[in-house]
Amino acid sequence: MYKAIWASYFHNCSTDKNPQHDNCPIGENSWCSWQKARALGTLPSYKHDYEALPTDVATAIFPIYEDLSNETLLERCVGGFTQNNNESYNQLIWKITQKIIPAGSKIVEIAANIAAGVFNEGKTSLLYYMNAMGLSLGPNAHSYVSKEDAERISISDARAQGSTREGRMARRQQQLNVLEANDEAEGSSYGAGIDDTI
Numbered sequence: 001m002y003k004a005i006w007a008s009y010f011h012n013c014s015t016d017k018n019p020q021h022d023n024c025p026i027g028e029n030s031w032c033s034w035q036k037a038r039a040l041g042t043l044p045s046y047k048h049d050y051e052a053l054p055t056d057v058a059t060a061i062f063p064i065y066e067d068l069s070n071e072t073l074l075e076r077c078v079g080g081f082t083q084n085n086n087e088s089y090n091q092l093i094w095k096i097t098q099k100i101i102p103a104g105s106k107i108v109e110i111a112a113n114i115a116a117g118v119f120n121e122g123k124t125s126l127l128y129y130m131n132a133m134g135l136s137l138g139p140n141a142h143s144y145v146s147k148e149d150a151e152r153i154s155i156s157d158a159r160a161q162g163s164t165r166e167g168r169m170a171r172r173q174q175q176l177n178v179l180e181a182n183d184e185a186e187g188s189s190y191g192a193g194i195d196d197t198i
Contacts, residue, residue, distance in 0.1 A: 005069045007032070009061070015052045089119050122149040 007023035011032060014020045024032035028039045037046040053061075067073070092115035097103045103111075117125030123145045130137055 001074050002069050002071075005065060009058075009065045012050075012053050013058050014048060016046075016048050019048075089115060092119055122152060124149060 003023050007021075007025070010020035010022070011024055011034075014034065019034055021032055021034040021038075024030060024035045026035050026039065028036055030036050030039070033049065034043075034046060037043050093108070093111050096111040096114055097107055114126075114129065117129065127137060127141060127145055130141070
């Protein structure tokens with residue numbers, strides 16, 4: 001991932017006189033046209049088909065690329081999670097008060113408080129809010145909240161299991177089994193001496 005981040009920077013800073021494609025993926029199927037030309041042997045006639053970033057722009061965005069390629073940030077990406085806690089909390093706020101409907105600061109503040117309760121305590125916090133407003137709560141409200149919270153926890157556990165070492169190992173083994181089954185079905189299609197005619 002580190003190399004891919006820097007590939008995008010140096011690729012866009014490259015010129016015909018100063019190609020900087022060392023981090024770009026190599027081969028004929030590369031997204032980098034320079035590396036593709038190199039693999040096909042047409043590099044002597046290759047011309048960059050885009051303007052390189054101006055030097056002042058490249059200098060200005062260089063610190064951003066340094067931050068993006070920071071090892072501690074990249075380590076957090078290894079699990080493959082798409083949302084961090086702040087994004088999840090933010091999503092809860094905008095479920096309560098949608099962005100497409102204009103709302104004042106008081107409504108957004110109430111939505112943020114409700115979202116904080118749901119984020120930290122689950123749907124059970126809604127019962128406390130309703131009780132504080134003087135609403136009478138029946139057994140259906142309690143069973144609904146319990147069911148929703150239990151479902152949320154089971155989904156969370158399943159997602160966590162998918163990202164654990166055991167889950168990754170199980171997925172890899174399943175892929176290996178599929179590949180082995182395909183190899184057995186196809187038979188040997190290549191190997192040493194397969195085309196020898198003696």
